[in-house]
Amino acid sequence: MTQLALVIDLNVCVGCHACVMSCKEWNTSGWAGTMVDQRPYDADPTGTFFNRVQMFEVGEYPNTETVHFPKSCLHCEEPPCVPVCPTGASYKREDNGVVLVDYDKCIGCKYCSWACPYGVREIDEQQKVMKKCTLCIDRITDQSLPEKERRPACVLSCPTSARLFGDVHDPDSEVSMAIRENGGYQLMPEWGTQPANHYLPRRKTRIQIFDDELERADNPLKKEAPLPAAEGETLDDVAF
Amino acid sequence: MHPAFSVIFLTTLIGAGQGLFMALVTGQFYSMLNLLAPQDSVSFYATGSLLSLALLVLGLFASFFHLGHPERAWRAASKWRTSWLSREVIALPAFMGLVALYGISHYFGWTQPWIVIKGQLPVDATLVLGVLGVLMAVILFVCTAMIYASLRFLQEWHTPLTVANFILFGLASGFTLAAAFSAWTGVGLVVFYGTWAVIFTILAAITRGFSMYRNSRIKHKSTLRSAIGIRHTTIRQKSMGFMGGSFNTREFFHGASGGTLTMVKLFFAVMVFMVPVVLLAMANLMESAYLPLLAFAAQYVGLMAERWYFFAEAKHPQNLYYQSVA
Numbered sequence: 001m002t003q004l005a006l007v008i009d010l011n012v013c014v015g016c017h018a019c020v021m022s023c024k025e026w027n028t029s030g031w032a033g034t035m036v037d038q039r040p041y042d043a044d045p046t047g048t049f050f051n052r053v054q055m056f057e058v059g060e061y062p063n064t065e066t067v068h069f070p071k072s073c074l075h076c077e078e079p080p081c082v083p084v085c086p087t088g089a090s091y092k093r094e095d096n097g098v099v100l101v102d103y104d105k106c107i108g109c110k111y112c113s114w115a116c117p118y119g120v121r122e123i124d125e126q127q128k129v130m131k132k133c134t135l136c137i138d139r140i141t142d143q144s145l146p147e148k149e150r151r152p153a154c155v156l157s158c159p160t161s162a163r164l165f166g167d168v169h170d171p172d173s174e175v176s177m178a179i180r181e182n183g184g185y186q187l188m189p190e191w192g193t194q195p196a197n198h199y200l201p202r203r204k205t206r207i208q209i210f211d212d213e214l215e216r217a218d219n220p221l222k223k224e225a226p227l228p229a230a231e232g233e234t235l236d237d238v239a240f
Numbered sequence: 241m242h243p244a245f246s247v248i249f250l251t252t253l254i255g256a257g258q259g260l261f262m263a264l265v266t267g268q269f270y271s272m273l274n275l276l277a278p279q280d281s282v283s284f285y286a287t288g289s290l291l292s293l294a295l296l297v298l299g300l301f302a303s304f305f306h307l308g309h310p311e312r313a314w315r316a317a318s319k320w321r322t323s324w325l326s327r328e329v330i331a332l333p334a335f336m337g338l339v340a341l342y343g344i345s346h347y348f349g350w351t352q353p354w355i356v357i358k359g360q361l362p363v364d365a366t367l368v369l370g371v372l373g374v375l376m377a378v379i380l381f382v383c384t385a386m387i388y389a390s391l392r393f394l395q396e397w398h399t400p401l402t403v404a405n406f407i408l409f410g411l412a413s414g415f416t417l418a419a420a421f422s423a424w425t426g427v428g429l430v431v432f433y434g435t436w437a438v439i440f441t442i443l444a445a446i447t448r449g450f451s452m453y454r455n456s457r458i459k460h461k462s463t464l465r466s467a468i469g470i471r472h473t474t475i476r477q478k479s480m481g482f483m484g485g486s487f488n489t490r491e492f493f494h495g496a497s498g499g500t501l502t503m504v505k506l507f508f509a510v511m512v513f514m515v516p517v518v519l520l521a522m523a524n525l526m527e528s529a530y531l532p533l534l535a536f537a538a539q540y541v542g543l544m545a546e547r548w549y550f551f552a553e554a555k556h557p558q559n560l561y562y563q564s565v566a
Binding site: 017020039044045046047048049052053054055056057058059060066067069071080083084085086087088089105106107108109110111113114115116117118119122123125127128129185186187188189190191199201202232233235238 | 241306307308309310312313315316317318319322323324325326329387390391392393394461462464466467468469470471472473474475476477478479480481482483484485486487488491492556557558559561562
């Protein structure tokens with residue numbers, strides 16, 4: 001059985017948000033649209049997004065690294081959001097494993113968002129239905145598009161190719177090989193939801209920090225505060 | 241979690257309605273066994289059923305405010321095989337129907353015995369409907385509580401104590417209301433219902449105490465490390481991907497301070513457990529028509545606070561992804 005999914009390489013993602021914007025652009029005008037923003041120019045803007053890029057700082061200064069972390073629906077193999085839906089609006093496609101919402105059946109009770117540990121389902125404030133990443137189902141199943149364009153908008157737009165797309169059940173696919181060879185992992189494996197989307201971990205890089213890169217040698221006042229002791233492990237020490 | 245007032249009203253109102261109905265049937269059962277004086281069909285059972293039905297209708301009405309598309313609510317009955325919410329959507333109207341039938345058959349006095357068991361126990365239409373109604377009330381309690389208890393990620397809710405609490409809080413408020421109803425209408429059942437109300441209130445205090453103790457020392461399975469899959473002990477979120485709020489920051493956090501939470505906890509501990517017990521004990525001594533009514537009002541206000549706290553104390557793992565705005 002086919003299980004389409006994204007594989008996101010955290011070693012490559014630079015946090016440019018191109019995937020967020022292309023996702024919004026493609027999906028607001030397509031099958032899953034519209035994805036309206038509320039109060040975009042006021043103090044408290046909010047809106048519907050399928051994809052968010054978050055930023056985490058790992059380690060103790062000065063040995064820190066920034067991890068850009070894109071997250072959308074993980075299209076779980078055991079999606080906890082599907083059985084709790086009282087109307088059957090939330091479903092998993094038999095043919096390609098994509099988890100979708102039937103907007104005409106959704107009553108907007110938010111129960112599925114409670115049942116998702118990843119926080120990837122968002123209610124659309126205007127249409128009052130639950131929305132989430134569709135893996136650009138209208139693109140990837142469109143036979144009129146050339147084969148190389150039958151991929152989600154975020155994958156096509158990623159300038160660093162941090163996103164791979166394919167069938168994770170096919171052992172010879174690009175995504176399966178990437179998962180196998182780079183130690184691809186799932187988020188929150190403790191819940192047994194078996195997310196189809198995988199992440200590729202940061203890989204070991206060598207870094208040498210010289211003191212004069214941290215202290216300005218030419219500081220005329222010589223009033224630099226002392227640096228904190230560089231102790232503890234860095235991300236490099238624990239990465240694969 | 242963010243407590244929604246529609247859900248707080250729904251669960252507390254139907255809980256009291258279910259408890260009241262179970263109290264009525266209990267009273268009928270006792271009087272059938274000649275342990276209590278028989279009550280008037282119309283003024284006690286039919287009016288009581290109407291009161292219970294009114295609470296259920298109010299609860300159902302409140303639940304619609306929780307939906308984005310209430311006009312499609314009928315669809316919610318379709319997935320009863322997998323969804324506890326769907327099962328509740330079926331159980332609630334079924335229970336309302338049985339309460340209505342129970343009230344109607346008392347109103348029209350369809351109390352001629354169909355059969356008499358061992359020459360002692362006359363079985364009539366109202367008794368059969370009453371027993372079916374009590375069964376359905378228990379099913380409805382389980383359905384309502386399992387909506388929350390079945391979510392394994394919300395570890396504060398994922399315990400049989402949630403089901404026990406919903407049932408016992410419903411019984412406590414229902415029997416307190418039955419005592420208030422008896423006192424108000426001058427029926428001599430205040431002591432009977434008041435005693436049961438105190439027993440259920442004490443039982444509810446025990447199970448809720450257990451669940452609060454459990455939740456206070458719960459070890460959450462998900463951590464920031466498992467959430468983003470980075471094996472390092474020092475991880476700080478610097479940005480959640482947007483500057484304003486989102487559904488994720490609004491729906492899964494109550495927004496109240498720790499001090500407010502403690503205040504609410506103390507408030508409901510006093511209002512749900514202590515005040516009604518004291519007032520019902522005083523009502524026993526003073527034979528007042530108002531004190532049991534006051535006891536129910538206090539307990540109901542306390543129950544709303546308790547339900548608010550129930551939502552607020554549950555920590556959703558998705559919040560791990562939304563810790564820092566900038």
